[in-house]
Amino acid sequence: MADLPDNASQRRARAFLPALEDREFLRRDELRGLRFAMEYHKADLLLREWGVRSTIVVFGSARIPAPEAVEEMLAAASPGAARAKAERRARLAVWYERARAFARLASVRGGALTQRPDRIRDNVIATGGGPGIMEAANRGAADVGAPSIGFNIGLPHEQEPNPWSTPSLTFSFHYFAMRKMHLAMRANALVVFPGGFGTLDELFEILTLQQTGKAPTMPVVLFGRDYWQRVVRFEALVEEGMIDEGDLSLFDLVDTPEEGWESIRRRGLHAHTPLAEAPDATPRAVDAES
Template identity: 60%
Template sequence: MASPSYRLAALDQDFVLGDSMRGVRFLLEYAKAEEALRAWGVRSTIVVFGSARIGEDGRPDHMRWYREARAFGRIASERGGALRGRIGEPRDNVIATGGGPGIMGAANRGAADVGAPSIGFNITLPHEQEPNPWSTPELTFRFHYFAMRKMHFAMRANALVVFPGGFGTFDELFEILTLRQTGKERAIPIVLVDKAYWNSVVGFEALVQHGMVTAKDLELISFAEDAEGVWSELLTRGLHPGGENWVDPHQPSLQSESVTG
């Protein structure tokens, strides 16, 4: 009875954390977040990406980006449907971030400013990332697998808003851009904040000139300079507050199957 083989499989950490159970752990990361999101009635989200290194103090450009991210979190939460709270009524366009500091914390903070819930999809990193204090505790998750975290970002997204950032922000942006380009994600609007920044760090036009993307591919993105501009651009590009964009992620079309599973 003391032998490891006699332990209940679900209570045997050595077994559950072994190589053969990687698929099971992947499923658990999907199911745990999914259950909590359903319990809170989160039907759709607006995903906000941006650097963890940007704070409300310091460099003027950093301060401006932080301020606008916080303002956008507030605007989207007030106008997008996240504050709906009657029993059985879904929440739409709930702010969802990577759960960390910087721009992520600013967007979550903006939602908290108006009493709206928001989501933090944290990831376990070698240098531990702690959740910011503004994402809703019951909607603050920690993932081991980047792939599952990205899936949760994509599957409920009504829109993507990307503030200035580095490698991690690029990774997340181009993941969604690739899904949009290949038709594996719905036609959600993608808005980049601060056109001068993005044109200085990514040669979008050069990609066209070298034949790596088409000019039409660049229509997948648009730009805005401040929080009100972002909201206006999202509406112009098809965002409808209240969930009219929403498609049930549990009944995927063939085009969205790779995103929603």
């Protein structure tokens, strides 16, 4: 019987790869809708497995340093403009401390630590997963042994996840739109610290959803009265007729963690851990998968 040709070339062909193993195929423009759906389902399923029913979302600048990094940052700055810039950033470290303290308090009082029979967790801290204010909020939750979420985004200059979000709840998104959807869809409250374009983008998207009734009403709190009153002249929008005066009631301006917590409670946040039963909000060591 004559020798038959082997099928090596067929087995090597990219067409023979199962679709789920063919990364080039999965990245085709025509499959963008499927990739979008996969980003939705992966995070949704893992959050459901953890019992995360609702979140408190914390936004703020990635450029705000941790207090322990300030001294090294100032020492590395050369005299002149670089030193002045470093000193301005150093003064912002107070917001890192307050974001961390707020996340501790909210995790203890909000229900993220509650071990219910049905494993449901409410008001779990959720951030964009990166450094600065995001790191501070994830760190505050970790201080008291609470889980927290990091919704990271792939950027040209790669964003690294901070080391404080719960590893099993640390996600990476390609699409900004899907990341924003996950940040918003479980949010019981939005807490916004000083920040730049990204923070403003997230803030105004949520305010627009509230103003237009496209999302359920939820508390929105802006930390840093002086900062927000200088950076955004909300009253000017009313004066120019671009928003109604009642739209200014969509959010509160606060300065301290306790004030922020009281604001979101007053605005309707349901805390699932009664204050009398809540554990102390002092920091403690936690396991990486807490």
